[in-house]
Amino acid sequence: xxxxxxxxxxxxxxxxxxxxxxxxxxxxxxxxxxxxxxxxxxxxxxxxxxxxxxxxxxxxxxxxxxxxxxxxxxxxxxxxxxxxxxxxxxxxxxxxxxxxxxxxxxxxxxxxxxxxxxxxxxxxxxxxxxxxxxxxxxxxxxxxxxxxxxxxxxxxxxxxxxxxxxxxxxxxxxxxxxxxxxxxxxxxxxxxxxxxxxxxxxxxxxxxxxxxxxxxxxxxxxxxxxxxxxxxxxxxxxxxxxxxxxxxxxxxxxxxxxxxxxxxxxxxxxxxxxxxxxxxxxxxxxxxxxxxxxxxxxxxxxxxxxxxxxxxxxxxxxxxxxxxxxxxxxxxxxxxxxxxxxxxxxxxxxxxxxxxxxxxxxxxxxxxxxxxxxxxxxxxxxxxxxxxxxxxxxxxxxxxxxxxxxxxxxxxxxxxxxxxxxxxxxxxxxxxxxxxxxxxxxxxxxxxxxxxxxxxxxxxxxxxxxxxxxxxxxxxxxxxxxxxxxxxxxxxxxxxxxxxxxxxxxxxxxxxxxxxxxxxxxxxxxxxxxxxxxxxxxxxxxxxxxxxxxxxxxxxxxxxxxxxxxxxxxxxxxxxxxxxxxxxxxxxxxxxxxxxxxxxxxxxxxxxxxxxxxxxxxxxxxxxxxxxxxxxxxxxxxxxxxxxxxxxxxxxxxxxxxxxxxxxxxxxxxxxxxxxxxxxxxxxxxxxxxxxxxxxxxxxxxxxxxxxxxxxxxxxxxxxxxxxxxxxxxxxxxxxxxxxxxxxxxxxxxxxxxxxxxxxxxxxxxxxxxxxxxxxxxxxxxxxxxx
Amino acid sequence: xxxxxxxxxxxxxxxxxxxxxxxxxxxxxxxxxxxxxxxxxxxxxxxxxxxxxxxxxxxxxxxxxxxxxxxxxxxxxxxxxxxxxxxxxxxxxxxxxxxxxxxxxxxxxxxxxxxxxxxxxxxxxxxxxxxxxxxxxxxxxxxxxxxxxxxxxx
Numbered sequence: 001x002x003x004x005x006x007x008x009x010x011x012x013x014x015x016x017x018x019x020x021x022x023x024x025x026x027x028x029x030x031x032x033x034x035x036x037x038x039x040x041x042x043x044x045x046x047x048x049x050x051x052x053x054x055x056x057x058x059x060x061x062x063x064x065x066x067x068x069x070x071x072x073x074x075x076x077x078x079x080x081x082x083x084x085x086x087x088x089x090x091x092x093x094x095x096x097x098x099x100x101x102x103x104x105x106x107x108x109x110x111x112x113x114x115x116x117x118x119x120x121x122x123x124x125x126x127x128x129x130x131x132x133x134x135x136x137x138x139x140x141x142x143x144x145x146x147x148x149x150x151x152x153x154x155x156x157x158x159x160x161x162x163x164x165x166x167x168x169x170x171x172x173x174x175x176x177x178x179x180x181x182x183x184x185x186x187x188x189x190x191x192x193x194x195x196x197x198x199x200x201x202x203x204x205x206x207x208x209x210x211x212x213x214x215x216x217x218x219x220x221x222x223x224x225x226x227x228x229x230x231x232x233x234x235x236x237x238x239x240x241x242x243x244x245x246x247x248x249x250x251x252x253x254x255x256x257x258x259x260x261x262x263x264x265x266x267x268x269x270x271x272x273x274x275x276x277x278x279x280x281x282x283x284x285x286x287x288x289x290x291x292x293x294x295x296x297x298x299x300x301x302x303x304x305x306x307x308x309x310x311x312x313x314x315x316x317x318x319x320x321x322x323x324x325x326x327x328x329x330x331x332x333x334x335x336x337x338x339x340x341x342x343x344x345x346x347x348x349x350x351x352x353x354x355x356x357x358x359x360x361x362x363x364x365x366x367x368x369x370x371x372x373x374x375x376x377x378x379x380x381x382x383x384x385x386x387x388x389x390x391x392x393x394x395x396x397x398x399x400x401x402x403x404x405x406x407x408x409x410x411x412x413x414x415x416x417x418x419x420x421x422x423x424x425x426x427x428x429x430x431x432x433x434x435x436x437x438x439x440x441x442x443x444x445x446x447x448x449x450x451x452x453x454x455x456x457x458x459x460x461x462x463x464x465x466x467x468x469x470x471x472x473x474x475x476x477x478x479x480x481x482x483x484x485x486x487x488x489x490x491x492x493x494x495x496x497x498x499x500x501x502x503x504x505x506x507x508x509x510x511x512x513x514x515x516x517x518x519x520x521x522x523x524x525x526x527x528x529x530x531x532x533x534x535x536x537x538x539x540x541x542x543x544x545x546x547x548x549x550x551x552x553x554x555x556x557x558x559x560x561x562x563x564x565x566x567x568x569x570x571x572x573x574x575x576x577x578x579x580x581x582x583x584x585x586x587x588x589x590x591x592x593x594x595x596x597x598x599x600x601x602x603x604x605x606x607x608x609x610x611x612x613x614x615x616x617x618x619x620x621x622x623x624x625x626x627x628x629x630x631x632x633x634x635x636x637x638x639x640x641x642x643x644x645x646x647x648x649x650x651x652x653x654x655x656x657x658x659x660x661x662x663x664x665x666x667x668x669x670x671x672x673x674x675x676x677x678x679x680x681x682x683x684x685x686x687x688x689x690x691x692x693x694x695x696x697x698x699x700x701x702x703x704x705x706x707x708x709x710x711x712x713x714x715x716x717x718x719x720x721x722x723x724x725x726x727x728x729x730x731x732x733x734x735x736x737x738x739x740x741x742x743x744x745x746x747x748x749x750x751x752x753x754x755x756x757x758x759x760x761x762x763x764x765x766x767x768x769x770x771x772x773x774x775x776x777x778x779x780x781x782x783x784x785x786x787x
Numbered sequence: 788x789x790x791x792x793x794x795x796x797x798x799x800x801x802x803x804x805x806x807x808x809x810x811x812x813x814x815x816x817x818x819x820x821x822x823x824x825x826x827x828x829x830x831x832x833x834x835x836x837x838x839x840x841x842x843x844x845x846x847x848x849x850x851x852x853x854x855x856x857x858x859x860x861x862x863x864x865x866x867x868x869x870x871x872x873x874x875x876x877x878x879x880x881x882x883x884x885x886x887x888x889x890x891x892x893x894x895x896x897x898x899x900x901x902x903x904x905x906x907x908x909x910x911x912x913x914x915x916x917x918x919x920x921x922x923x924x925x926x927x928x929x930x931x932x933x934x935x936x937x938x939x940x941x
Contacts, residue, residue, distance in 0.1 A: 041893075042865075042890075046861075046862075046865055046890060047890040047891045048888070048890050048891035048892060048893045049891065067890075067891045068891050068892060070892070098815075098863050098865075100865045100866075100917070100918060100919040100920060101863070101864075101865035101919075103862075105798070105799075107798065110797065110798070111797055111798075112797065112798055112799055119865065119917065119919055120917040120918055120919055121895075121917045121919075301899075376941070491877075730835070
């Protein structure tokens with residue numbers, strides 16, 4: 001068996017799990033080399049069943065096991081059926097993915113000879129196999145596409161397959177990769193290592209303050225037995241010790257006060273720093289993650305991970321861990337003291353503790369369950385608020401206030417009902433906890449009274465024991481809350497580490513090439529892009545000269561924005577390459593490359609700050625003159641001067657008081673100031689009226705001068721100054737050429753253009769429909785030819 | 788009655804011949820309401836997802852055509868019905884679920900509790916991180932453990 005390294009190599013086979021290797025050992029002919037494999041997880045009836053298909057340099061081998069035989073990520077027992085097909089140029093694998101379930105079909109000379117079914121989790125394997133076969137038939141070898149950098153990979157603990165860091169579950173066997181939440185909690189200590197000495201100091205202080213808290217009962221014992229009881233019994237005793245005992249009690253209180261103060265201070269100092277470190281670490285990492293991560297996450301969720309989860313961890317470390325430590329120490333020390341005073345009474349006193357502790361924990365658990373029900377009901381209210389307040393215009397426009405009030409009332413009633421139920425449980429169980437702790441103390445009284453009657457102990461010893469044991473049971477309640485608090489903190493830690501463990505999918509190159517001053521020659525070579533298993537862009541080829549303006553048109557969903565995302569390196573291509581000035585953009589350092597690319601979006605996002613700061617966002621060191629020059633070129637200068645504070649005016653959150661066109665011009669100035677060689681306009685004018693559009697057009701024509709520009713536009717009229725128009729349809733480039741030429745050709749672009757003209761000239765809707773239908777039919781013809 | 792014919796070719800693709808004789812290769816039947824009303828509102832779309840034919844009900848088809856459509860639907864639809872939840876998925880994200888379904892045992896990952904939805908008072912659907920849907924048509928049919936697990940996520 002070849003030695004397997006932890007970095008993914010170009011050799012696809014190296015990632016294959018061990019059980020597939022051993023399965024093949026007996027089947028392979030001498031000299032036959034396996035190339036790639038695929039593990040379908042369904043049978044033809046779409047029931048879960050293990051299977052594996054292996055491509056070798058001679059054959060395609062298939063094994064299928066009966067359903068339900070998968071154990072620990074691999075099939076158990078003998079395969080139900082085996083097949084082998086000798087490779088020939090007539091063999092063809094076709095992969096078809098539907099939502100959730102896919103189909104891989106094997107054709108021999110156009111005839112279907114076998115089908116494998118799989119869930120979306122295995123789609124990557126199916127693609128690997130079908131790509132592998134066609135690559136082997138064409139080039140005689142199976143190779144991974146050349147990629148500048150590959151993130152280090154991990155090995156699945158269940159089936160042994162290797163996968164990229166950042167996956168949630170193993171792409172081959174589906175086993176979970178996520179580490180257990182408790183592990184995450186332990187990982188907190190690696191973050192806290194920096195504060196080891198302060199932590200140890202805190203622990204020592206905890207130890208001391210707990211011990212000082214145990215002194216008072218110890219002093220009351222002789223006070224009672226040597227002085228108070230004899231005095232009450234009419235005996236004459238030496239009273240000189242009284243003041244020492246009382247002083248001792250006072251001293252112990254002062255000591256406990258000082259130590260508790262110091263301990264609280266030190267421990268919260270440490271925990272604040274741990275959570276602050278965690279927060280900045282999380283945020284820094286978040287900023288470095290690729291856009292893809294943010295696409296799949298809700299903003300609110302990410303915000304809560306950075307803010308409230310780290311806060312919860314801090315609270316856990318400073319309050320719960322501290323309390324728990326104190327409790328444990330208290331129990332150990334009290335037990336030691338009691339044993340030293342009177343071991344028999346101590347044993348009896350401690351005997352019921354485990355049972356009562358167990359009962360208290362159980363009760364707390366039930367209460368915790370009740371509380372989480374309450375929280376859930378509460379969350380529903382929050383959801384309704386988060387839903388309706390931002391959408392209030394829609395609610396009012398459709399006059400649905402009544403209905404929303406009803407919806408809220410329903411959720412509100414549910415909260416009320418759940419809380420009533422929880423309160424019922426809570427009030428009862430809380431009393432039960434009190435009863436249980438009282439029972440524990442009662443046991444001490446019972447045995448103590450018996451012993452006092454038989455004169456085997458003194459009253460003072462008994463009261464000391466009662467004092468100790470009451471503290472004990474008082475802590476049990478808070479200790480039992482530790483379980484749920486730990487679980488919650490562990491969950492928070494896991495969510496925080498969930499961000500920290502994520503590896504940016506757009507990776508930095510290992511041997512970067514510095515872009516310097518680019519010319520702006522773009523060459524898109526055979527680029528494909530898949531999002532998950534869905535193909536978005538298919539084999540695009542396009543060369544763009546420096547300074548050329550390209551208009552990108554097509555229906556929404558045609559892949560225009562995806563292409564732009566690839567150009568900005570928000571995502572990386574799945575296949576092929578994008579070259580700028582002859583260098584693969586994956587070889588540039590991401591930050592340096594993006595500084596050469598200016599982006600103007602449909603909805604310009606302005607940050608909180610002054611206009612000047614917003615314009616200088618991409619170049620913090622820009623001088624005032626440069627800012628004004630950029631604003632002038634963007635036709636923003638005059639309206640900025642009309643604002644009360646000129647360039648020092650604050651842009652409210654999301655630029656509330658600027659109009660759409662004004663915001664757009666500020667964002668154009670922002671793009672101008674970094675003087676990019678490549679400019680990308682993503683529907684920069686589609687959200688404004690025609691008049692404003694004209695203004696922006698002038699601003700844009702300043703911007704695009706001498707730069708390679710790629711502009712997406714819905715209004716084709718805005719693209720008339722483009723050197724060439726690229727028409728995209730369903731992820732493919734269907735037409736390229738100058739405006740006039742494409743119009744003359746009378747195909748896709750001409751159709752789009754005519755449709756828009758018709759709309760503008762206000763032709764009747766029904767005529768337009770006829771036109772569109774005609775267009776649709778033409779499309780179908782085209783699809784027929786290609787399929 | 789709809790005027791079109793369906794047949795399959797050597798590649799077992801579904802072919803629809805429209806009224807005007809136009810042939811569409813690799814068409815797909817799609818249910819408009821797969822959960823709430825699976826037997827009505829069925830659309831037949833071409834390979835690009837454009838609707839060719841709309842059927843109010845499967846009853847509009849004759850027996851042969853209906854069999855073809857139903858077979859194709861069965862081939863495309865993959866919504867395992869959960870019969871039992873075997874493990875106790877943690878409330879942390881993502882959680883791993885081991886379940887017994889009508890299609891056998893399986894394990895899947897759920898991104899967060901937002902992926903577990905109550906659709907009707909007793910119907911629950913779960914979407915895993917890969918986008919596969921799982922259905923529990925009636926929570927009353929589950930055993931106590933499974934119901935407890937679900938309750939924590941709803």
